[in-house]
Amino acid sequence: MSAMDTVTPAVRPAKGGPPAPPAPAPVKRRRRADQRRSSVAAWAAVGVIGLFGLLPVYWMLVTALSPDDRAFRFPPDLFPRAVTLEHFRAFAENEALFRYMLNSVVVASITAVLSVVVSAYMGYSFSKFRYRGRTSLMNFVLASQMFPQALLLITLYAVFSEFGLLNTYAALILSFTTFTMPLCVWMLKGIFDTVPDALLEAAAIDGASRWRTLHTIVAPLAAPGMVAAGLFAFVRGWNDFIFALTLADRDTQTLPPGLVNTYIGEFQTSWPALMAASLIVSLPVVIAFTFLQRYLVGGLTAGAVKS
Template identity: 40%
Template sequence: MKKQPLVYICAVLISLFAVSPFLWMIITSLKSQTEIYSNPVSYFPKQINLEGYKGMLNPNADSNLNFMKWFYNTTIVSLLTTVFSIVISALGGYSMSRFRYRGRMAIGYLILITQMLPGSLLIIPLYIIMKDYNLLNSHFGLVIAYSTIAIPFCTWMLKGYFDSISYSIDEAAMVDGASRWMTFVRILLPLTLPGLMVTSIFSFLTSWNEFLFAQTFLSDYDKWTLSVGIASFQGQYVVNWDYLMAGSVITTLPIVIAFWALQKYLVSGMTAGAVK
């Protein structure tokens, strides 16, 4: 019992340490460019400045004309990556869990090994493949690149969920006349909903925050994603910190909202699938 106050204090300090970059980002976004570079540095804005947010959200702002376009591009790419990754991973995880075919585990370990490769190592082969198939400078090509990162993790994650479901449920469904496909869609997928939510969020975050592939594969200004567009505010000699921080806050908000809305699935999903 005496250890509880110490545990609470440690939890608060760790939480403040984790949240402090986001708080600093919000505070900086509310400062003017002059105040940001002032000496000594003020920790809180002396006067609330919303020019960064107005410039980002105002379609008539010359320097930030495409911010909402970048937001739209990022949303489309992230949603498509999530859908493709979940569909392929669910089928792959179900196959590895329920079927006993030759080479099943070898294929599984091969998928797992691809997860260990850093993204920088995949850029050159992916660039060559996309160039051969005319997928460079296209959002579909970017979706394929992101899927190569998300699918290996999601496949193994969902395999663990399918392993935790007793095979007697499949047998009972098929005795009642359900086909294997019907059993998979109508019975097993609803039971793995927490796992599907966890893998969906992972796939969405992978594509939402990714910078290296987007910077390499997209060249048109109108096709940029948020990570590339926001990075463009950092010039060689001058950094528009108010715009940069305002754009970062707006970019982070959808992720915060998604975590807040789906946190109950995240907690149950990250523990239930870990047994196997």
């Protein structure tokens, strides 16, 4: 008998026949071990990223709760032994900070609404219409993001001064909207690209005008993307420092320069009070992200694949 006769060929179940026998126990154990290692690696990565993101926030909280004489101890106290709420109380009693916060709410909200409205019309035009100069205009909008925004500060200052808009809400809103529009336009264009042209043709056959088609059919479908663009514009207006410091005065300044003017001086900086104020003024953005998270994720991913 030859060696070939002693080898038992692998038996494969016929199509539609009984299922193959289960894998041997060592194979199952290896699979479970690989799954456990993958799960541990994934959770370890999540832990490292979470630590990287949350450790500065925790350190801000520790500093805000520490008395002034213990805020700069070395080695630092990772768990404060003495806790005080005086710095949070000082923020609540400072009327100027509430005025800065009101200015931030007004400027950031109007910036978000104006950016979404203008970007929606531009993005819809780029997505659904074909006309001469369309590609050049799209590239121009994209290229505007290549230049540092601080380079335009002197030019904007001269223009707003010439038109009497310095130290007004209009100067901040127009400058913030200018810088948020390019990204919002491209974000909404990608979302409008996913709307089937057949839907627009059906609306036209039913007698709907282009304006009505945009407002009653396309806009509801693109609502998650509009929310994402509006949230981006709101955060941009809420966090800006250099333009709010240069184009506004004490009565119209927003929170970032207001906090600097309040807590940072030439010879001394009240870091615990500044940390407490920073935590408080971060709450509106955190709350907005919490309630609009599903719209934000849907809007950012809606234009990723064209249907």
